Amino acid sequence: MDYGFIALIVIAVLFVLSGIVTVQQGYISVITMFGKYRRIMRPGLNIKIPFLEKVYSRVSIQNRSVELEFQAVTIDQANVYFKSMLLYSVMNEEEETVKRVAFKFMSERELMQALVRTIEGNIRSYVATRRQAEVLGLRREIVEYVKVEIDQTLETWGYHLLDLQINDITFDQAIIESMSRVVASHNMKAAAENEGQALLITKTRAAEAEGNAIKIAAEAERQAAQLRGQGVALFRQEVAKGMSEAAEELKQANLDTNVILFSMWTEAVKNFAEYGKGNVIFLDGSPDGMQNTMQRIMGMMQMGNNSHEKR
Template sequence: MVIGIIAGLVLIILFSGMVTVNQGSVAVITVFGKYKRVMRPGLNLRIPLIEKIYKRISIQNRSMELQFQAITQDQANVNFSAMMLYAVLNQDDNTIQNVAFKFLDERNFLQALVRSVEGSVRAFVATKRQSEILQLRMEIIHHVKEQLDNQLEEWGFHLLDLQINDITFDEAIMRSMAQVVASNNLKAAAENEGQALLITKTKAAEAEGNAIKISAEAEKMASQLRGEGVALFREEVAKGMALAAKEMEQANLDASFILFSMWTDAIKHFAENGKGNTIFLDGSTDALQRTMRQLQTTLDGSSK
């Protein structure tokens, strides 16, 4: 009976010396409270009742959501919503020892990490104006990583990534920013409309100017052609009259008959095409003789 009890105790002690460490984590072993060694993933052996597992540490990536506030140089409140990704620096014994013993527990470490990130962001934002913050998202991230890398390495961690998901301001500032954007949009729209109207009027003026120029050139050409036509008509009339006068002279006829005939034809043409207009003619003998003399003078001038 006693032997069975002793054998059972021995088996319990032997089995208690077997430790399983899960993948993605390590176990820190201490002897009477002093750091001894690190157990890796898999089945490990320890000295029962002497070696104790002080802490199991995950070496996997960890994430945390952050929400905090900062104040700009011009005293504007900025609300940040961010996601932080961090992990143990490596699996070296010294690194694992720092992770295990630098802080009292996980809660204290997380509190220090969050406060360090928030403090770094606030220090950067305090040097910038409210109007600049939205454009400095990447600069804020780079600043935080530069500030925290060395400090986190001393703790056995490193910051893998910091994503700033949202940057917002107080409601009053958001309203003023919306008003500024709206006014800028209205200004841009007015400028575009003005430019479009200017272009339209300029094109219309150019088109009107071209039309006037083309019309003037056409009128000039038409006037020139009309003048040439009248000149040719007069030239042909003069030639015809001179030829008729020459033939009548050769036939011993009075050339004034031609003038009289032309004069009566003109009177007939006026009567037929006058559209009801009244033409007053001096039918006296003196007026007729005076008209004939004027026509004769014109005929003589043309024949010369």
């Protein structure tokens, strides 16, 4: 057996195996030869020249994220603390892009430091032109500003900013307490204004209702008084008409008309007794008293007849 031939075969197999390179999915390997860029290897099984070509770096083409925490100062000297999340990736899988990503920075650490500091600087410069009260409502504007400012810089590095999320914006404790007091005072003012408007509406409606009730009651009283007057007038007309007819009948019968007065007197006494309901009524029931009452009634009738004749 020729051991030299076997050794040669083993060396040849090892040489071939040393040239086989496997690149994982989501990565692209950068190959150099004698320290100079030569080519890239894409995911899968690849062959390189053993001992001459070397894998310089592996570039991830997957999306990557990093969390940022930093401080900025507004134009009115208020400290603002940001917590944000940065999502970025390699622009594309083209060879020139991969070369920029592989050779622009010495390591991943330097890339992250430059990326974070660039974004922080852009946000700080934007916040420095705004007031404290404006910052909370400017999340979207800050993100859009940073994207516009940083995209061109990242492109020269071979990266693209996919998303920037500002998750939290806080202030110093003293500022938070003062803002809370301002919000509370605004809420109290709004509540007082609403209560005042509600009370005004209630008072107005109550006054309108009371006025309408007074108008309705006055109108009802007016109509009632009118009806009472009409009823009294009609009653008097009917009484006068009845007395006239009764007097005429008595004259035709050759009877004294004083009988009518006597009848009215007795009817009055009867009504007093029937509707008095226990009240004490003093009447002069003597013949002289009745005669005086009759004379007064006759005098009043005579005065009415004289006034009617004058008309």
